[in-house]
Amino acid sequence: MRFAWAEFRRLRILENARVEPSPQSNLITGPNGSGKSTLLEGLQVLGTLRSFRTHRLSELIRTGESGFTVAGELQSSAGESLRLNFERRRSAGRISLGGKAVQSASEIVRRVPIVVISPQAHLLLEGGPNERRRLLEWSLFHVEPSYLGHWHAYHRALRQRNVSLRRQAAARLLATWERELALHGAALHGARASAITQLEAALGRQLGALGTQPLTLRYACGWDETRGLAEQLERDREDDLRLGYTRSGPHRADVLLLSEGKPANRFLSRGQAKLTVTALLLAHADFIEAEMGERPVLLVDDFPAELDAARAAQLAGVLVARGGQVFVTATSPEQLPSWPGRATALFHVKQGAIGKAV
Numbered sequence: 001m002r003f004a005w006a007e008f009r010r011l012r013i014l015e016n017a018r019v020e021p022s023p024q025s026n027l028i029t030g031p032n033g034s035g036k037s038t039l040l041e042g043l044q045v046l047g048t049l050r051s052f053r054t055h056r057l058s059e060l061i062r063t064g065e066s067g068f069t070v071a072g073e074l075q076s077s078a079g080e081s082l083r084l085n086f087e088r089r090r091s092a093g094r095i096s097l098g099g100k101a102v103q104s105a106s107e108i109v110r111r112v113p114i115v116v117i118s119p120q121a122h123l124l125l126e127g128g129p130n131e132r133r134r135l136l137e138w139s140l141f142h143v144e145p146s147y148l149g150h151w152h153a154y155h156r157a158l159r160q161r162n163v164s165l166r167r168q169a170a171a172r173l174l175a176t177w178e179r180e181l182a183l184h185g186a187a188l189h190g191a192r193a194s195a196i197t198q199l200e201a202a203l204g205r206q207l208g209a210l211g212t213q214p215l216t217l218r219y220a221c222g223w224d225e226t227r228g229l230a231e232q233l234e235r236d237r238e239d240d241l242r243l244g245y246t247r248s249g250p251h252r253a254d255v256l257l258l259s260e261g262k263p264a265n266r267f268l269s270r271g272q273a274k275l276t277v278t279a280l281l282l283a284h285a286d287f288i289e290a291e292m293g294e295r296p297v298l299l300v301d302d303f304p305a306e307l308d309a310a311r312a313a314q315l316a317g318v319l320v321a322r323g324g325q326v327f328v329t330a331t332s333p334e335q336l337p338s339w340p341g342r343a344t345a346l347f348h349v350k351q352g353a354i355g356k357a358v
Contacts, residue, residue, distance in 0.1 A: 001113055001294050002325040004081075006046060006072030010062040012038040013352040020356075021327065022345035025320060027336055028329045030349035036329040039349065040116070040299045043327065046070045046084050047112035049095070049105045052120055052301070058090050066090065074112060077294055082111065106141070106148055113142055113296035115285040119305055121277045125265040129220075129254035136219075136255055139199070139284055140191050143291035147191050154184035158246055166244045174237060181249055182230035188250045189221055189229075195287065196255070202283035202290075209318050212275045215257050215264050222252035274306040278315065282322070295324035303328045304335040313337035 002023045008014040013035040030036050041051045041060065051057060061068050067089040074082045085096045095102040102108060123131045140147040157180035164173050200217040207214055223232040232248045233240075240246055257264040257280070268276060285296045298319065304312050319326050320341045330336050333346065346357040 001074055001076055001297055003043060003297065004073040004075050006043055006070065008039070008042040008068075008070050010065040010068040011042050011060055011070060012062060012068075014038050014042065014354075015062060015352055017352065017354045019347065019354055021325065021347075023325055024323075025339055025341055025344040026325070026327045026347065027333070027339060027344060028327060028347045028349060029331065029333050029336075031331060034349045035352045035354070036349050037118075037301050039347075039354065040118075040301050040327055040329060042070045043072075043297070044114055044116055044299060046072050046086060047074070047114040047297070048109055049086065049093070052116045052118045052299075057088050057093065061088065061090065084108065084112075109141055110145070113285075113288045113292060113294055114299060115281055115288075115296045116299045116301070117278055117281050118299075118301040121281060122273060124277050124280060125257065125268070125273055129252070132255040132257075133253055135280075135284060136192055136195060136199075139195055139287050142288045144191050146187070150184045150187040150191075154181060154188055154250065157181045157184065158249065158251060162245050165240050165246070168241060171237070175234075178230060178233040178237075181233060181246075182228065185229045185250050189253075192250070192253065193219055193221075198287050198290070199283050202286040203280055206279035206282045206286070206318075207276070209321075210275045210279055211314060212272055212279065213259065215259055215276065218256040218258055220254045220256060222250050222254075223248035270306045271308065271311055275311065275315065282318070285322075295322075298322075298324065298326040300326065300328045303330050309337065316340065 003021055005018065005020045007018045009016050013033070019039065028036050028039060037053065041053055045051055045057065045060070049057070051060060054060070067087060069085070069087045071085040074084065076082070083098050087094045095105065095108060097108065124135060137151065157177050161174060161177035161181065164177060196217055196219040203217060204214060223229055229249060233246070236248050257276070259267050264276060265273065285298065289295050300319070307315065316337045316339055320339070328336070348355050348357050
């Protein structure tokens with residue numbers, strides 16, 4: 001998958017900008033606050049309706065404007081062309097694919113694989129389980145058509161059980177929601193456990209390529225694995241009634257990165273942590289490609305941060321060797337290693353204007 005072109009209107013500092021990138025490496029430089037990260041945000045929003053910088057897309061609207069628009073064309077490895085348009089007002093958004101309105105974001109997400117490596121990615125190591133669980137789920141949203149349906153059904157039942165707990169509902173009603181949680185929770189757990197096996201193998205390859213220490217992935221399912229979820233929920237019922245929420249289930253799962261059985265973030269320097277998180281995200285991209293048959297677009301914000309020259313050059317080599325389209329930002333060309341490969345485009349961003357230098 002690759003972007004053939006993209007346009008951004010009233011998107012933060014980008015008032016009216018267009019980019020026609022290389023199908024391979026795209027190096028984007030410019031001073032802080034010039035719009036480099038916003039360009040990557042626009043590409044991510046176009047393919048996933050998400051931003052790596054904020055959970056509120058309304059924050060991307062240029063100051064003084066009522067909304068923003070991102071549009072573009074993507075081409076698949078099979079030659080299929082996808083024209084996307086996303087218009088966001090302060091209260092709502094509107095998506096179209098090939099000129100036709102799209103009712104569900106999942107219709108876009110399943111078809112446009114994008115992986116973002118940003119400074120915020122350190123939360124995969126240092127943050128709570130939500131970030132790691134979200135990455136695992138994002139992998140499965142792309143490659144397992146039934147996963148999203150089970151996810152919605154599980155969380156709908158979870159909300160209903162929690163409401164029932166707070167209202168001190170009868171055991172019969174709680175048991176109804178517990179059956180739903182057990183049914184859909186089993187489907188989520190099975191898909192996740194299978195994905196972890198593939199992700200761990202891909203992670204090992206990427207850690208080796210980046211020359212960093214080996215790690216293991218362990219999936220903690222969110223309840224006592226020696227019993228089924230239905231049994232666990234029934235055992236928890238009395239305490240859950242007292243607390244007013246459901247303590248066990250896939251919504252409490254975690255993906256642990258371990259070094260010799262201990263949390264990896266305790267032993268890694270800042271540079272090693274960045275490479276480890278990058279390896280995990282590249283493993284995520286490998287998993288999507290293996291299952292979907294489509295290579296994700298990579299968006300790498302603030303590429304040189306936390307890396308010395310040797311590590312930066314090594315990472316550049318790994319990104320290029322993967323093939324596919326990659327976008328990389330830095331404040332100046334001097335911060336980027338001598339980028340390998342011929343199909344490289346250099347863009348300079350200044351005060352919201354995007355110029356192509358090569």
